[in-house]
Amino acid sequence: MxxxxxxxxxxxxxxxxxxxxxxxxxxxxxxxxxxxxxxxxxxxxxxxxxxxxxxxxxxxxxxxxxxxxxxxxxxxxxxxxxxxxxxxxxxxxxxxxxxxxxxxxxxxxxxxxxxxxxxxxxxxxxxxxxxxxxxxxxxxxxxxxxxxxxxxxxxxxxxxxxxxxxxxxxxxxxxxxxxxxxxxxxxxxxxxxSQAILEKREQLDKRSVWEAEMASKREEVDLLVADDRAWIPISASEIHHHMFLRAKDSATSQVLATGKMRKTVEENSESATIPIFDVTIGENFELSKSEKVWEVLTTQTEEQLGLIHNYYWDLFNPPAFAR
Known part of the structure; x- marks a missing residue:
């Protein structure tokens, strides 16, 4: 140096x-x-x-x-x-x-x-x-x-x-x-x-704008997802591709995963697993159908599901300046 x-x-x-x-x-x-x-x-x-x-x-x-x-x-x-x-x-x-x-x-x-x-x-x-x-x-x-x-x-x-x-x-x-x-x-x-300083501050400005936009989206998502009244029980046999689901342990009611079903599984098979992308932690899960309480999000218009999916996608795949 x-x-x-x-x-x-x-x-x-x-x-x-x-x-x-x-x-x-x-x-x-x-x-x-x-x-x-x-x-x-x-x-x-x-x-x-x-x-x-x-x-x-x-x-x-x-x-x-x-x-x-x-x-x-x-x-x-x-x-x-x-x-x-x-x-x-x-x-x-x-x-x-x-x-x-x-x-x-x-x-x-x-x-x-x-x-x-x-x-x-x-x-x-x-x-x-x-x-x-x-x-x-x-x-x-x-x-x-x-x-x-x-x-x-x-x-x-x-x-x-x-x-x-x-x-x-x-x-x-x-x-x-x-x-x-x-x-x-x-x-x-x-x-x-001062080029390095100006570049750093430009990145921070971009990050601030991105975080403000994400905070605004989060408020909309919370209205759709965080309200327990938006979820209704559903049987395992009724679950199908693209549903937005929440799985709870049947004994403790603890939420195990919240997210979108990734693909179709065998109909009426209690031994089959449900493949879920858990939007709250950005990971894929394979959950057994049995011993679970399954709930489906009632507000499932294409636009609303798109909002939820895009929010969590952006959250777990932020632009370089926001990492």
Whole structure:
């Protein structure tokens, strides 16, 4: 990497922070599910737990790397100011007007010179990273709460606290706020070197529009699918291709699958399975006809079924900018 090249520095910064900010893929989710109790409910444990010594070391390295890269961008920007005829104070003003950047500079200086700092602090709050932990993290897409078990991860998070151990903000908000401030500065003063920033923001704008459209569709789908009154019982022998079905366990009434029947099965065969594409988790199932309570969605016009199918298809096959 050319340390004097602002565009290279921005690319490396994005590489260091993007996964953490967007999804925090720290560990695969580990699920333990209890058996249903008499009320038909069950408990799920997500396997967060305490960090191991190695995980804590890796977490400290991750935070140190991100904070160091954000703090050290200050000098690269000052060098760019000099070559572009701008005052270096412009960079200092940007930092002083951004609470997140002030915290970043203080935390980075404390790592280099010791805590608490003897020199004057930017924030005046003696900030430090504390309470490093695992948290359940899922993609923030409308409707994806129903796909928690397949999309969830145990993510990395921590607190920023002051010298009195008072909470200031999450590390995630710290990283996002500081990154955004540097982005604004670069776009304003060095537009020719900000292509990566502009491309990233264009993708985020597209994602926001897509998520708003999906949220609107979700409201329509909920009216059709989420209302129990829209479902009526149906016998296994009456089920046929393209029906929108819901299967429940006959003993517990627990919903096993909700979706569209994929193909025709042998008529009047109690031993046959029902092939269903479960729209709530995006997976195919083969469910035995027996020992199930089958229900069919009553609002089954072609237009309504198309709306439901397209919504869930888009949800599980999002465009690249929405992943």
């Amino acid at each position: 050319d340390v004097n090249n602002l565009e290279d520095r921005i690319d490396v910064l994005y590489f260091a922070t993007s996964d953490f900010v967007e999804r925090a893929p720290f560990a695969e989710i580990s699920v333990e599910k209890s058996e249903p109790d008499q009320s038909g409910t069950f408990t799920i444990e997500f396997g967060g737990g305490e960090l191991t010594t190695r995980q804590r070391t890796e977490a400290n390295h991750t935070f140190s790397d991100m904070i160091g890269r954000l703090a050290n961008l200050k000098d690269a920007l000052k060098n760019s100011c000099t070559s572009s005829g701008l005052m270096k104070q412009t960079v200092e003003d940007c930092i002083n007007n951004c609470p997140e950047l002030c915290l970043i500079i203080d935390i980075n200086n404390a790592e280099k010179h010791g805590y608490p700092l003897e020199r004057k602090e930017r924030s005046g709050r003696s900030p430090k990273i504390d309470n490093i932990r695992k948290e359940l993290a899922v993609p923030l897409l409308p409707g994806r709460f129903s796909n928690l078990l397949t999309d969830g991860v145990v993510g990395l998070e921590a607190d920023v606290v002051d010298g009195n151990h008072k909470f200031i903000m999450d590390v995630r908000d710290l990283i996002e706020g500081a990154t955004s401030a540097w982005e604004d500065f670069c776009v304003r003063h060095f537009p020719s070197k």
